[in-house]
Amino acid sequence: MTAEIFPKEKTIDLRKKHIGPSCKVFFSHDPIKIVRAKGQYMYDENGVRYLDCINNVAHVGHSHPMVVKAGAEQMELLNTNSRFLHDNLVQYAQRLQATLPEKLSVCYFVNSGSEANDLALRLAWEYTGHKDVITLDNAYHGHVSSLINISPYKFHQLANAEQSKSVHVALSPDLYRGNYRQDHPDPATAYADDVNNLIQKAHEKGHKVAAFIAESLQSCGGQVIPPAGYFQKVAQHVHRAGGLFIADEVQVGFGRVGTHFWAFQLQGEDFVPDIVTMGKPIGNGHPMSCVVTTREVAEAFKNSGMEYFNTFGGNPVSCAIGLAVLDVIEKEDLQGNALRVGGYLTRLLEQQKEKHPLVGDIRGRGLFVGAELVRDRVKLTPATAEAQDIIYKLKEQHILLSADGPHRNVLKFKPPMCFSEEDADMVVEKIDQILTDIEKALGLQMPSTVHTKNGSRKRNVQPEENGCHHSNGIGHSCDTSQQHASQQNKRLRP
């Protein structure tokens, strides 16, 4: 198959002419044209190889032959909608269910993460009869109107955005930069109490809460790992108010966190959401997604009297692809690889933190890892420009990484799950060199001792957790100002 139809300049011209200008490209001053990909590598029109550290859609590796074959074979035979009986649909639902707690047993197949979250809201509204939604600060849940409303990551970008009166924004449970940090005696309770306060305030205004929605680990929000026990406590408050807990696994599901198949399971076996939404990795690039919920919620949705029909959701081709993705995860032990290589990558990055003052915090689970860059480890001044500099310099060296979070200063790793230790060595070695150059130019040096604002020296190194050591940085007194990245620091959205 011809990989390139037009010369790159012509592609750029046609894109400017015919594609909506809000659809941005990576590296706009010198965009990359990718014509093929394999595993964790992508190739441009000249055959130059790029290491992909960010694409969690190509979960089992770009263009995985088993996934391609499964899709092509089924397409040759039949593709149709779910109004006909087909074994792929029920077999796939059965296989997905087997990865989840028993009570999450009913699937709705849809086509994108946005569709999944939109349907999750509809389920919650119908089941509870309530309207209000609690979301986390800096969250992103999708591009359709109902989700822009609950995505502070997006609506904060609009100067005069008016927040919907039925949407309430809870504190992001960020132990590094948030209101309650590593040195707080019980951040899980403190952050959950914030959700409870929002519920009480909604009640005072005569509103009722339909759902709390959160990514199991915040991705666009800056690779935030909520404290264990937080979801259980939030679920108690939300259930008491008659609402449901929606776990958005669009970015972080399907074994990425290494120790578990679903990231919400990191919270403990006693936590089970009422609705789980899936997307990105589910089809390894094929547009498909899923909402899984309980029988009770599904029955309430049915009792509304409205049929749910989705032209493409759950078609035999998508289900064949979904089944192949599950097969590859299992056959190639990709969850195990995420645990091993993710732990290795995290340890390498921890070493960078010991060496480079710009590295403020390393946090992650499996192959979902963030490195937060700060200009000052006490004030936590975001090193936004430096993070962007690293991304651009890595690109020049054919490595694709991104920076995200409210200040766009968190280097975010979420590579295809076949990422290797050699890949980790290569990217961290290059980051090391770039950091050395930047710090030299800025005259930054590693402080001999680091002090908190109250003067005490503090370092929190947690014990071995999920196969790797996590040092969660320095305890800080609370800085409640949540400044958002300036307009010019806005970068590509997910």
Ligand SMILES: Cc1ncc(COP(=O)(O)O)c(C=O)c1O
């Ligand atoms: C956490 C989360 N949920 C939902 C979505 C929306 O998914 P999609 O772009 O497939 O509609 C995204 C997309 O980036 C996401 O990151």
